[in-house]
Amino acid sequence: MPLHPDAQQNLDERAALGARNVQELSVAEGRAQSLRLAATAPRERVPLIRELKIPGAYGTIPLRLYYPNENKILPIIVFFHGGGWVLGNLETDDAVCRQWANGVRALVVSVNYHHAPEDKFPAAAEDAYTATRWVSEHAAEIGGDASRLAVAGKSAGGNLAAATTLMARDRGVPPIAFQLLWVPVLDHNLETRSYHDNAEGYGLTRADMTWFWNQYLAHPSDGENPYASPLRAKDLSKLPPAFVVIAQYDPLRDEAVAYAEKLRAAGVAVESRCFEGMIHGFVGTQALEDAMRELRRALDVK
Numbered sequence: 001m002p003l004h005p006d007a008q009q010n011l012d013e014r015a016a017l018g019a020r021n022v023q024e025l026s027v028a029e030g031r032a033q034s035l036r037l038a039a040t041a042p043r044e045r046v047p048l049i050r051e052l053k054i055p056g057a058y059g060t061i062p063l064r065l066y067y068p069n070e071n072k073i074l075p076i077i078v079f080f081h082g083g084g085w086v087l088g089n090l091e092t093d094d095a096v097c098r099q100w101a102n103g104v105r106a107l108v109v110s111v112n113y114h115h116a117p118e119d120k121f122p123a124a125a126e127d128a129y130t131a132t133r134w135v136s137e138h139a140a141e142i143g144g145d146a147s148r149l150a151v152a153g154k155s156a157g158g159n160l161a162a163a164t165t166l167m168a169r170d171r172g173v174p175p176i177a178f179q180l181l182w183v184p185v186l187d188h189n190l191e192t193r194s195y196h197d198n199a200e201g202y203g204l205t206r207a208d209m210t211w212f213w214n215q216y217l218a219h220p221s222d223g224e225n226p227y228a229s230p231l232r233a234k235d236l237s238k239l240p241p242a243f244v245v246i247a248q249y250d251p252l253r254d255e256a257v258a259y260a261e262k263l264r265a266a267g268v269a270v271e272s273r274c275f276e277g278m279i280h281g282f283v284g285t286q287a288l289e290d291a292m293r294e295l296r297r298a299l300d301v302k
Contacts, residue, residue: 003202003249004277006284011203013040023211027086027117034087041095044102050142056130058123062112063131064090065142066101074107075148075299076139077180078132078164082155082281084185084212085116085124093154096283100152103292105301107144109135113160116216124216125227128160129167136174148299150178150240155204155252155281156212158184162230162259165239178298180291182245183280186255187231188213188223194253202249204280209251231259236266243294244272245287250280 019037022030048067053060067074077100081093090112101108113127132151139146153161158181165179189195190206190213199206217223226233242263246256253274260272271294275287295301 001248001276003279004275004284007202007249007277007279007282010279010282014203021205021208022084022087023205023207027215030087034083034092035089038092038095043095044098046098046101052142054131054134056114056127058114058119058127061114061127061131062090063135064094064097064110064112066097066108066110067143068101068105068107070143073145074105074143075301076135076144076146076150077104077106077108077295077299078135078149078151079108079110080113080128080151080153080157080160081110082153082157083115084208085121085156085159085216086212087115093157096154099288100292100295103288104295104299106295106299107142109142120218121216121222121225121228124156124160125163125167128164129171132164132168132176133174146174148177149174150180150295150299151176152180152182152295153184154182156185158182159186159228159230162186163227166226166230166233169238176240178295179240179242180245180295181242181256181259182291183247183250183252183282184244184256184259185209185252186259187229188217188220189229189255190251192254194255195251198249198251198253202251202279204251206251231255231262236263236268239263239266239268241269241298242271243291244270245291246272246274247278247280247282248274248276249278252280
């Protein structure tokens, strides 16, 4: 299918805003650009937002909690923003978290994990796991239901969500009911067909991903670790059910398809959908509706 009109509009808007490929920028410039682009997104109102800080192995981890209702115990979505483990923070995905809190009717906890290159792998992954465990253990204090806890993330955030489920299974806690992986990074492998077919011209480039991985990993061999590359995990059994959102014109397409297939082969309940004509980072109406429906179903939201 040719490029979807919504995807083309997204590319045109980025061009009009002067967006540049990240490998052309310094880390500071890339972070400033991500904030500038995110500032254009409309933001829904939610009844209550709280800011917390929790301890982690690499320092304090800021959390932002979004409440669609102040008067009931809510299912929980622990959310990890994208940005190649380098860019992004609580502000860049604020609009998304507001939308998901209202749309799913769940408490969304956004995690500002430590970023590379200042803190390389496994800092972001360990922060993601630490935050998820803290939220589970303190659910009653923050108005959440620990028995209905999901992890979710976009791009590098999807990588962290997948890694968190592996850590939780391997370490025995916390229980996770569901994982939502939106155009996730799942393997330190830039030689797939989708990496070459979609290397340029669709927003995220192969060169961008090379830059991100180089920032994130202290050594290329770290990319073999399943907490960095979940697709390389030898065993994917006993993981929570998953919904995987895939885009046709995404360099990461093939690894997302492979991960969904590998989860199914391991006996994990998986729904996956490749949205034709779409690019990495898209937020299409149908994809959003599908993701929210799967979250409401998994978290037993009536």
